[in-house]
Amino acid sequence: MQDELKRLLHAGVAAVCVSLFFFSATHPQAEGIQGQTDHWIWPAGGEITDTYGTREGLHKGIDIASRLGSPVYAVDGGIITKSYYSSTYGHVVFIKHENQFETVYAHLHKRHAFEGEKVKQGELIGVMGNTGDSSGVHLHFEVHQQQWTYSKENAVDPDKALGSAEIGQAVIAQSRLRKDGSVETAGKLEADEKDSPIAPSSSLYVVSNGDTLFAIAGKTGVSVESLMTRNNLQSDAIQVGQKLRIK
Known part of the structure; x- marks a missing residue:
């Protein structure tokens, strides 16, 4: 009887350890994410209209609304892994970064970056639109650890990468949001914004x-x-x- 209890106890401990391993691998702590992405910049300027985890947990990114044709930039350098049109994302661009995160830029009006191309941080990759399953002009932005999947199990709250932002808050393209909430300008703005x-x-x-x-x-x-x-x-x-x- 005691041997049986020991076997069950050991099995339970092993299961917990395995679960914790996979959880930490797919859901890194916020501090670890910020340490790898604290140099990232905001991909677009405008107002936050939706955040991660809304719609009963189905919304796996943040929405930034502005005018049609507003510039959309790469948050960091990387390789374009996908660039296409879908019925849900509309015109969409995926970028794989050196730190193994993959970012998604959806509902674009036009795409200016295409599969296989290498882009730099702050490079124009498209302009804001209202394509696909969208109810207004905005950028839908997602962050995934390792890679994007259809089920989005690798999705990470963009807050953990860019800094905390709330619905109604204005953000500036190509800027960084510090932990204290103040904005740190990074790089030069597009001409229509800079001037x-x-x-x-x-x-x-x-x-x-x-x-x-x-x-x-x-x-x-x-x-x-x-x-x-x-x-x-x-x-x-x-x-x-x-x-x-x-x-």
Whole structure:
């Protein structure tokens, strides 16, 4: 009887050890992920409209909304493993990075990077769109450890790679979000963002052709809600030449 109990105990301990091994292999700790990705940059500018784990756990990435055609960048250098159109992702690009993470950029309007190509961090790989199973212009961004799979069991919360971001928060393309929540600019912005018409005092923004509140939020780092409150806006409608207070 004692021998039988010992065998059961040993089997139980072994099972727990194996389970912990596989769990740690497929679900690394946040600290470990950030240590490998703390140099990554935000792939697009705009406003966070959805986060990881929503929709009863089925949403395996984050959504960044902005205007149609907004630039989408590689968060780090790597090789394009896939670039195609699907009924769910729409126009989508996959990048395998040297640290063995694979990132996904979905619902693009156009793709500028194709399978087998090598890209650098911050390189333009596409522009934001509303293709596939999408209900509005945005970038759906995913992070997977080792590789993407259909069941997405290797998916990692992008928060762990890019820094914490909440729904309604504005993010700036090609910037880094520090642990304390402040934004660290990295690299030069695309010309249409770098040359945005912000007054020298940086307290006013002059609306230009094609601007939306979502796009302005991404350029300035001020949320849409804050822009509306500071400028007494009743809707997101804005006019070319209009001056918006951003501070």
